[in-house]
Amino acid sequence: MRRVRVGNGCGFWGDSPDAPVRLAEAGRLDYLTLEYLAELTMSILAVQRQKDAAAGFATDFPHVLGRLTRALAEQPNLKIVTNAGGMNPHGCAAKARDVLAQAGLDGRRVGVVSGDDLMPRLDELIAAGHPLSHLDTGEPLATVRDRVVSANAYLGARPIVEALRLGADIVVTGRVADASLTVGPVAHEFGWDFGDFDRLAAATVAGHLIECGAQATGGLWINADDATHLETVGYPIAEIGDGGDFIVTKPDNTGGVVNVETLAEQLLYEVADPARYYTPDVVADFTTVQLRLAGPGVVAVTGGSGRGVTDTYKVSVAYRDGYMAAGTLVIAGPNAAAKARRSGEILLDRLRQAGLTFAHSLVETLGAGACVPGVVTAAFDPPEVVLRVAVRDPRRGAVERFTREFAPLVTSGYAGTTGYTTGRPPVREVFAYWPALVAKSAVHATAEVLP
Amino acid sequence: MTRVPLSTLAHGRSGDKGNHANVAVIAYTDAGYAWLREHLTAAWVAAYFAPLGASRVKRFEAVNVRGLNFVLYDALAGGASTSLRTDTQGKTFALALLRAEVDAPAELCARRA
Numbered sequence A: 001m002r003r004v005r006v007g008n009g010c011g012f013w014g015d016s017p018d019a020p021v022r023l024a025e026a027g028r029l030d031y032l033t034l035e036y037l038a039e040l041t042m043s044i045l046a047v048q049r050q051k052d053a054a055a056g057f058a059t060d061f062p063h064v065l066g067r068l069t070r071a072l073a074e075q076p077n078l079k080i081v082t083n084a085g086g087m088n089p090h091g092c093a094a095k096a097r098d099v100l101a102q103a104g105l106d107g108r109r110v111g112v113v114s115g116d117d118l119m120p121r122l123d124e125l126i127a128a129g130h131p132l133s134h135l136d137t138g139e140p141l142a143t144v145r146d147r148v149v150s151a152n153a154y155l156g157a158r159p160i161v162e163a164l165r166l167g168a169d170i171v172v173t174g175r176v177a178d179a180s181l182t183v184g185p186v187a188h189e190f191g192w193d194f195g196d197f198d199r200l201a202a203a204t205v206a207g208h209l210i211e212c213g214a215q216a217t218g219g220l221w222i223n224a225d226d227a228t229h230l231e232t233v234g235y236p237i238a239e240i241g242d243g244g245d246f247i248v249t250k251p252d253n254t255g256g257v258v259n260v261e262t263l264a265e266q267l268l269y270e271v272a273d274p275a276r277y278y279t280p281d282v283v284a285d286f287t288t289v290q291l292r293l294a295g296p297g298v299v300a301v302t303g304g305s306g307r308g309v310t311d312t313y314k315v316s317v318a319y320r321d322g323y324m325a326a327g328t329l330v331i332a333g334p335n336a337a338a339k340a341r342r343s344g345e346i347l348l349d350r351l352r353q354a355g356l357t358f359a360h361s362l363v364e365t366l367g368a369g370a371c372v373p374g375v376v377t378a379a380f381d382p383p384e385v386v387l388r389v390a391v392r393d394p395r396r397g398a399v400e401r402f403t404r405e406f407a408p409l410v411t412s413g414y415a416g417t418t419g420y421t422t423g424r425p426p427v428r429e430v431f432a433y434w435p436a437l438v439a440k441s442a443v444h445a446t447a448e449v450l451p
Numbered sequence B: 001m002t003r004v005p006l007s008t009l010a011h012g013r014s015g016d017k018g019n020h021a022n023v024a025v026i027a028y029t030d031a032g033y034a035w036l037r038e039h040l041t042a043a044w045v046a047a048y049f050a051p052l053g054a055s056r057v058k059r060f061e062a063v064n065v066r067g068l069n070f071v072l073y074d075a076l077a078g079g080a081s082t083s084l085r086t087d088t089q090g091k092t093f094a095l096a097l098l099r100a101e102v103d104a105p106a107e108l109c110a111r112r113a
Helices: A019-027 A039-050 A059-072 A089-102 A118-125 A141-147 A158-165 A180-190 A197-210 A261-267 A336-353 A396-403 B030-039 B042-048 B093-098
Strands: A003-012 A031-034 A079-082 A110-114 A148-153 A168-171 A238-243 A247-248 A281-284 A292-297 A298-304 A312-332 A360-366 A383-392 A428-439 A446-449 B001-003 B010-017 B020-027 B056-062 B066-072 B101-104
Touching: A003 A019, A003 A180, A003 A197, A019 A031, A019 A059, A019 A141, A031 A059, A031 A396, A039 A148, A039 A312, A039 A428, A059 A079, A079 A180, A089 A110, A089 A168, A110 A158, A118 A141, A118 A148, A141 A148, A141 A312, A141 A428, A148 A428, A148 B030, A158 A168, A158 A180, A158 A446, A180 A197, A180 A238, A180 B066, A197 A238, A197 A247, A197 A298, A247 A396, A261 A292, A261 A298, A261 B010, A261 B020, A312 A336, A312 A396, A336 A360, A360 B056, A383 A396, B010 B093, B020 B030, B020 B093, B030 B101, B042 B056
Parallel strands: A003 A031, A031 A079, A079 A168, A110 A168
Antiparallel strands: A003 A238, A110 A446, A148 A312, A238 A247, A247 A298, A292 A298, A312 A383, A312 A428, A360 A383, B001 B101, B010 B020, B020 B066, B056 B066
């Protein structure tokens, strides 16, 4: 029985540039998926596109595609589906076409999925009765409308299927749900009906399990140790059958591990109610999924089920919300943690004397229990800690002034203050996240293939 | 009864959704899961993570993988976009929860059965 092998070689923009190449060359894949877009990546891309109309996509992708041309030449049936298009899927697709042409792969057709970008239509949508209210607070988007930089609906698998049906070998999308990058190819290959919620849910489980790359194959696994060989970690492959059952594995002769533990952890990763996992394609029930070790490094996954589908898309909005900066110094010696905390307070006190208090500030002592503050604390006096101070404020100038107050602690702070080697911390603009819903009928997803 | 860290009975992983964190705890054995279901209540987890200032904690069950999934609402000091914390996404919360010391029947503590 035919099965579709989908491997995911990228879990976020910033993931290993070698992973997609290794996976494509060793994975005997039908489809390589590459996932680039975290919630706030879109706001950064939106600002880039404001400055340069040709920008606004994940620029890593053309580079990776250039390195994938060998695998593409050797595997004529290998297809790629990626959301690298970000805020400018057409620009990204055009770039991809150039890369393919330069490698003599002119025959490979590039498809584009768009329509997720609601920014140009925001006022029209609000006027038409789509308030894009904040999912948690219920506030209408009008509250922050003048500061919005990006608004994107999470599209589903349908336009990906359409692009593939039109003959695309490489599909470049903007914002689509991560799992839909997998659901699209599989639904296309088997000709699934979009009312077949159990199959869609099963493929959604597969997509969810592999979307974060190595997090399914030993990365972040709590029991990973030297024997896990994360230095050569293989990226995950889901091999999916027409019925929706699938196995998860990774290329032979790679490090990492695929077992019931790694997949159970990933199944629940970033999930709220596991019985209702919402995507644009289906409301998937993860509580009916069974994981069974089917061989060394092979887990069989069965039983995914669907509970129908909503008539809304999730929308991810980003709006400008001031500036922030965070600086670090190392404080060593006896009572390092206490002295580091005091150093941070001294720094903020000096700024107060200069007339500056910040809307938000935070002093952390890394090494003494800062990650889960107040919950996990050091049981001993560590020989050194990292002092980290962060501020956020609507005034850029105030945050800049803060970044100039770090270095003085090297001479006017406590003995054992060191680690001032990277210069002043950068000031960055804050883009706050605004999750919302919009009626599917108000969003027009499109798929096309570049000539 | 024996006093052990939760990591003797379970593994887990945590992540974020906006300003909310999810902490999944997955038992190694069926008996361990039965014990966790009874003792690792939303109220217990809320009290353990109280310094984070979550507005509420909700528990979901995924019996198929022996999992309990806790959602800590508003626990990320603004979430990845605006939080000043180092761990803006709650990535370390599961490890923190698994460090919690509990009194569990000794026979449940044969880790990774």
